Amino acid sequence: MSERIAVALTVNGESVARHIEPRMSLADFLREELELTGTHLGCEMGACGACLVLLGGNAVHSCLMFAVQADGEQVETVEGLSQRQAIADIQEAFHANNALQCGFCTAGMLVTAHELLSRDVALSRTEIRDGLSGNYCRCTGYQAIVNSIESVAQARAAITDARSKSD
Numbered sequence: 001m002s003e004r005i006a007v008a009l010t011v012n013g014e015s016v017a018r019h020i021e022p023r024m025s026l027a028d029f030l031r032e033e034l035e036l037t038g039t040h041l042g043c044e045m046g047a048c049g050a051c052l053v054l055l056g057g058n059a060v061h062s063c064l065m066f067a068v069q070a071d072g073e074q075v076e077t078v079e080g081l082s083q084r085q086a087i088a089d090i091q092e093a094f095h096a097n098n099a100l101q102c103g104f105c106t107a108g109m110l111v112t113a114h115e116l117l118s119r120d121v122a123l124s125r126t127e128i129r130d131g132l133s134g135n136y137c138r139c140t141g142y143q144a145i146v147n148s149i150e151s152v153a154q155a156r157a158a159i160t161d162a163r164s165k166s167d
């Protein structure tokens with residue numbers, strides 16, 4: 001067994017520190033050490049998007065990173081996004097549009113949707129589809145997921161528009 005390494009990072013706003021195997025992935029660290037099982041593991045090779053989390057605000061594949069590479073970083077998982085209500089409207093839209101079935105892909109979809117919508121709310125359907133190109137869903141056929149993100153984009157754009165008119 002290899003020597004354990006100290007790692008300290010912030011996950012969902014809380015400082016965490018552990019001694020871990022140097023080869024432990026960030027995904028395994030989140031799931032096994034912190035019991036944050038919302039982050040799923042599908043392909044474990046960067047292809048399916050089930051393991052996406054935010055690192056310093058950018059979506060990363062936690063299956064492709066060693067946890068020690070996140071030392072000193074800020075990580076946010078789908079649990080953190082949900083707890084701080086950052087994706088409440090996206091979750092509601094997924095529910096309303098039946099955008100999940102087995103739910104295996106959903107955490108990654110929500111992280112991607114959050115990142116897309118944080119960058120820009122003026123998203124076309126093509127841009128939404130392109131943005132989801134790294135997220136696999138074996139159940140839904142994607143249409144309902146695209147519809148959900150499109151509806152949130154339109155709702156957020158309307159709120160921004162109303163605010164700018166009232167200023």
Ligand code: FES
Nearest residue numbers: 042043044046063
């Ligand atoms: S489990 Fe990481 S991309 Fe599939």
Ligand code: FES
Nearest residue numbers: 101105137138139
């Ligand atoms: S809802 Fe089953 S994989 Fe997407």
